[in-house]
Amino acid sequence: MPGLFVTLDGPGGAGKSTLTRLLGERLAAAGHPVHITRQPSDGPLGTLARHQTATYSGTALACLVAADRYHHLDTEIGPALTTGAVVVCDRYVAASYVLQTRDGVPLDYLRHLNARATRPDLAVLVTADPRLLEERLTTRGAHSRFEHTGSSAIEARLYEETAAVLIEDGFPPYHRIDTGTVAPEVAAAAIIDRISRLSSRG
Ligand SMILES: Nc1ncnc2c1ncn2[C@@H]1O[C@H](COP(=O)(O)OP(=O)(O)OP(=O)(O)O)[C@@H](O)[C@H]1O
Numbered sequence: 387m388p389g390l391f392v393t394l395d396g397p398g399g400a401g402k403s404t405l406t407r408l409l410g411e412r413l414a415a416a417g418h419p420v421h422i423t424r425q426p427s428d429g430p431l432g433t434l435a436r437h438q439t440a441t442y443s444g445t446a447l448a449c450l451v452a453a454d455r456y457h458h459l460d461t462e463i464g465p466a467l468t469t470g471a472v473v474v475c476d477r478y479v480a481a482s483y484v485l486q487t488r489d490g491v492p493l494d495y496l497r498h499l500n501a502r503a504t505r506p507d508l509a510v511l512v513t514a515d516p517r518l519l520e521e522r523l524t525t526r527g528a529h530s531r532f533e534h535t536g537s538s539a540i541e542a543r544l545y546e547e548t549a550a551v552l553i554e555d556g557f558p559p560y561h562r563i564d565t566g567t568v569a570p571e572v573a574a575a576a577i578i579d580r581i582s583r584l585s586s587r588g
Pocket residue numbers: 396397398399400401402403404405522526529533565566568569570
C-alpha cells in the first residue's frame with residue numbers, strides 16, 4: 387500500500403511547524419498511520435544545514451540541503467511511504483527555490499539539483515500577511531539568518547512566484563492556507579479532508 391506524501395512550505399513564521407504537529411496528532415487520532423518529519427532532517431547532514439546557516443551559504447548550502455533531502459527520502463520518507471503512512475514534511479523543495487535564490491543561487495541550477503526529489507501528492511503553502519509574519523517572528527525570535535526584519539514580504543512573494551515553477555517541475559498546485567485568517571485546528575481539518583479524498587481515490 388503506497389502512502390501519501392504531504393509537504394508544507396511557506397515563509398518563516400507562517401505556522402508550518404504548528405500545523406505539522408497538529409496534523410500528526412489529528413491524523414493519528416483519526417486512525418491514519420502517520421509519519422511527521424521536517425527538512426532539513428534531524429540526521430547529521432540536516433542538523434548541519436539547519437544550525438549552520440551562518441557558516442554555509444549560496445551553492446554550498448544549496449548542495450548540503452539537497453544532499454540531506456535525497457538521503458532523507460532514501461532512508462526515512464521512502465520507507466515510511468512504503469508502509470502506507472501519510473508522511474507530513476515541514477519544508478521541502480519550495481524552500482530551496484525560495485531561500486537559495488535569495489542566497490544568490492540561480493533558479494535553473496536549483497531545479498536541476500532537485501529534479502530527482504520525489505514529488506508530493508499534496509503540496510500546502512502556509513502563508514499570512516507579511517506584517518503579521520514580521521510580528522510573529524519578532525515575538526517568537528528568528529530561526530536563521532533568512533528571517534531578518536523586513537524579509538517576510540519578499541519571502542511571501544517568492545513563494546507565490548515559485549508556485550508556477552513547481553507545477554512546471556511536476557509538483558501539484560499549492561493548497562493555500564492563510565494562517566492570518568484560519569486557526570490551526572481549522573487549517574488541519576481542511577488538509578485532513580484533502581488527504582482523505584486523495585486516499586479514497588487510491
Ligand atoms: N494559524 C495560526 N494562527 C495564529 N498564530 C499562529 C498560527 N500558526 C502559528 N501561529 C504562531 O505563529 C508563530 C510561528 O509559528 P511556527 O513556528 O509554527 O511557524 P513556522 O512557519 O514553522 O516558522 P519557521 O519557518 O520560522 O520555522 C508561533 O508563535 C505560533 O504559535
